[in-house]
Amino acid sequence: MKIIVCCKIVPDEQEIGVLPSKELDLSKASWKISQYDLNAIEAAKKLSSETSGFLTALSVGRSSALEGTKIRKDILSRGPEELALVIDDTHMFSDSLETAKAIAAALKSTDGFDVVLCGTGSGDLYSQEVGIQVGALLDIPTVNNVTDIRPNGNILEVERTLEDGIEVLEVTLPAVLSVTSDINVPSVPAMKEIMRAGKKPVHVLEVPLTDALPSINNLSQQVPDQQERRMIIIEGDDEEAVESLYQFLKKEIL
């Protein structure tokens, strides 16, 4: 089975700063694999081993995110045999359709696939829509919030968790599935895999993105007002600390 897992490279949210203008300062943030795409990679690795498949990772973005060898190795150390990249600095990839069109174009340029896996939502935008829109653009079956995938010949039996129930669905291939972040616990890459990652191929795809136009205009981005906090912090877990916590609670609420 040929499996493609989509993963996004995003700025590390813990390193995002705030400018005096109350806009975000992304300049000091390092790049990382979007947290919940680690679950997609893990699910793809499992499906690939169950079906003696071949796993390719695909990422779309600007050169600042995708040029680094460290991030490329990080992806490849987690299971994929190869990495395909669409690098383009003329697009912002800041709306779900723009990104989905770029991914769909990349998928069309490959020599076929059986399953595309996406994560539940990207760490920066979290629109939870890119996978579904890719499936719709390619006019192939697509399911979101997938919590289990069971291969069965050339179909997949897929479990999808809704707010009030669970559906079991039969999906013919090729298809696009978006998995949840609780489908598995991503494994930590072994030393051997980290060593091997540097030798795996990275393909920078040349795909036309002329119709991947944005359909959303970002008017402004503002840091919300933070609630003032008293920040009375004491160190130590002795009797004295517990007593002052008790006194605080007593004064506030009891």
Add this chain to the structure above:
Amino acid sequence: MPFQSIFVISEKKESLYELCFGARKLSDQVTAVIFGDRTAAENVADCGAKCVLYCPTESCIPEDYCKAIASEVKKSPCALVLLNNSVRSRCIAGKLGAYLDTAVITCASEIVADNGDIVCKRTVYGGAAISSQAFTGSYGVITVGNGIFGDIDAKYPVTEKIEQISEKPECTVKIIARNEKKSGGTNLAAAKRIVDVGRGLASEEDLDMCNQLASLLDAEVGCSRPVAENNKWMPISNYIGLTGTTVKPDLLFALGVSGQVQHIAGINKSKVIVAINKDKNAPIFKNADFGIVGDIYKIVPALIKKLS
């Protein structure tokens, strides 16, 4: 782009009324799309829509109607589509968006008409910023965050215009089973006091200690996303944060919560935040009114003793 016409799509009656109420603040031309038979449509004829389109689902799932719905929407030269923010609605939204050549604005926290434009707000970067966005094309698709339109304080006439959607569903995935799931969980959104448990808790049995503290404080117990998702110690509906429940208690007591931005986004509205964490650099302390740098396994049992 002014959108004269609004389509409201909903699989649930409550969210249909809420969305139609919101849609009517933006336009008089509201069409409701529901999943079910003619009787189901007649039952919601007073939702505020000019027309109710129904999509029978005895032999398919709502998603199978996406192309049919897109054809209806395209009969208007420009239109906005509103859905709630459930798993299924997001699937319908994404497909419709692709057919209407538009991105989806997911989980909008505000939708207002501004100089003829519809402007939406949504949270990005894990809660670090709020983005204001508008569609650039003739169509837009929005999933709406919970309760953003406020209480419904209008009554609308019953519409006579009830029609079956004209195109047939297109079945792309086959449903072989469906099990109801008990939603369970506590109503954290309304809780006055909350004990908020993070991954600092070492094992599931230790929840006893947290429950005991909660009952002494007359509080509900919530948790961080990984405690529910990875550890599966609490229902998914009990996790707090940007993508979980937003809470606004008088007291939030965080135990072993690091205070990452996505979690803070959900507890920000608490009146008083108390935190215990053994790492003095944990970001939760920047968001706490009172904090102890220490071990929850020492402090919580001692506090329980004092309280009881």
